[in-house]
Amino acid sequence: MTVKIFGQLGDIIGTNLIQVNDIVNTTELVTNLQSKYPALKNAKYKIAVNRNIIQSNTTLQHDAEVALLPPFSGG
Amino acid sequence: MNNDKRYERYQRQIVLKEFGVKAQVKLLHSKVLVVGAGGLGCAVLQYLVAAGVGTVGIIDNDVVSLSNLHRQVLYTCNDIGLLKAQVASEKLKAFNDEININTYNIKLTNQNALSIIKHYDIIVDGTDNFSSRYMINDACILLSKPLIYGAIFKFEGQVAIFNVKSDLNIRALNYRDLFTAPPKEDEVLNCAEAGVLGILPGIIGTMQANETIKLIIGVGKTLINTLLTYNALDNSIYEFNLSLNEEAQDLIPNDEEAFLKMDYEWLCSSHINNKFEIDVAAFNKLVEDDNTTIIDVREKDEQPLINEFEHIQIPLNQLINNQSLIVKNNVIVFCQSGKRSLQAAKMLSELFNNKNIYSLKDGIIDWKKQALQET
Structure with a gap:
């Protein structure tokens, strides 16, 4: 599955697109990403799965498209 | 629409069959408040005024500085040190002298927001900090006003329409359904710290103006309950469907009294x-x-x-x-x-x-x- 990274999270992860496999849900995805990129723990962002913003742990199919969306303040 | 000069001014949009005289009349009768006359505000204001939104409010307490000019295109070198709302208002009157422009050379705070916002039909958020964004969101919920949201970071922008009911079964969604509580200001860089591509607020602000106009005239598909993201580096555009966040409701002040007591600066500060x-x-x-x-x-x-x-x-x-x-x-x-x-x-x-x-x-x-x- 693909994880699309937006805004300042790209600076933490170092890219705006990553591929991951064998992840069953969004909680597991976040845990994995946080252990690889510790600065993510302090970042605020919303998760979308297949272009739908989710509010709780969500099962991920192998072809899911996940997006990590941080808030922007600039104007 | 019996005034020839007025017809001529808007003729190119009136001839669109989806638009017509009816849409123009709706625009002329509408009142839109643009909060912040910075990068986003400059773009939003020019197109709303040009399109013939009947009453446009501009609120900003900042002054023009040299580092604004690469993106805040209503201002010139001669305006440095002058109040943005005042300068913007004068320029816009020269663009279109047939509409009303209300100028507020003050900062919108929770102490004055309700008394100003209540006079408008739609609010456009062009501010540059989280404390203002959450305060405006909460004020729009209390007064049931549609909020046209726009925000930028480096090469990326976000646009959405909040607080407009689209599904009879759920309440109107708002900014807190997307980002429930404010990040501290030191958790997210602002334009001054992170930098911003000058043209980006022009693009995102123009999208906000487009959403405002579509919402007023009731034409096309709008970004109600949808977050649009745009990346100026690769031209990618995504749309995400918003969803209801139960926790969000608890954080919104219940009434005017609770709203006046909220300390939005404190919520976002690093005290x-x-x-x-x-x-x-x-x-x-x-x-x-x-x-x-x-x-x-x-x-x-x-x-x-x-x-x-x-x-x-x-x-x-x-x-x-x-x-x-x-x-x-x-x-x-x-x-x-x-x-x-x-x-x-x-x-x-x-x-x-x-x-x-x-x-x-x-x-x-x-x-x-x-x-x-x-x-």
């Missing part, structure tokens, strides 16, 4: 970290101490480059991974304005409980300024 801050004098003294490690936590390419004192560079997001580089007893972190360094100081204090951790207050830009004054 809890202030114990780490040191001023320029204390900083200069510690620089002389051999037992001090000084860390620049800015990104590698950020200006100004510092060669006045010895230091190491570790960008904020790599600090934890590079903690082995920090060996001395005193540690001072600095960044552009003192916000990221405060966050760094907090992180370091959690990593090392036997070191003295300091953050340069107001950042290296202020330090440079003071150093220049002394020479």
Whole structure:
């Protein structure tokens, strides 16, 4: 599955697109990403799965498209 | 629409079959408040005024500075130091003298927001900080006003319409359904710190103006309950469907009294970290101490480059991974304005409980300024 990274999270992860496999849900995805990129723990962002913003742990199919969306303040 | 001159002004949009005289009349009768006359505001305002929105409110207490001009295209070199709302208002009157423009040279706060917002049909958020964004969101919920949201970061932008009911079964969704509670201001960089592509607020602001006009005239598909993201580097556009967040409801003030009591600045401030801050004098003294490690936590390419004192560079997001580089007893972190360094100081204090951790207050830009004054 693909994880699309937006805004300042790209600076933490170092890219705006990553591929991951064998992840069953969004909680597991976040845990994995946080252990690889510790600065993510302090970042605020919303998760979308297949272009739908989710509010709780969500099962991920192998072809899911996940997006990590941080808030922007600039104007 | 019996005035020939007026018809001529708007003729090119009136001839669109989806638009017509009916849509023009709706625009002329509508009232839109644009909060912030910065990058987003400059774009939104020009198109709303040109399209013939009957009453446009502009609210901003800031003055024009040279570093605004690359993106805030209503202003010229002659306007530096003048009030943005005032200058914008005068320029816009020259664009279209048939509409009403209300100028507010003040900061919109929770103390004045309800009495101003209630006079308008739609509110456009063009502000540049989270405390204003959450305050405007909450005010729009209390007054049931549609909110046209836009925000930018470096090369990316977000646009959405909040607080318009689209599904009879659920309440109207708002900014807090997307981002429930405000991040602290030091958790997210603003334009001054992160930089921003000048054309980006022009694109995002123009999208906000387009959504405003479509919402007024009831034509096309709008971004109600949808977050649109745009990336200027690769032209990618995504749309995400918003969803209801039960927790969001608890954070919104229930009534006017509760709203007036909210401290939006405090919600977004870094007050809890202030114990780490040191001023320029204390900083200069510690620089002389051999037992001090000084860390620049800015990104590698950020200006100004510092060669006045010895230091190491570790960008904020790599600090934890590079903690082995920090060996001395005193540690001072600095960044552009003192916000990221405060966050760094907090992180370091959690990593090392036997070191003295300091953050340069107001950042290296202020330090440079003071150093220049002394020479």
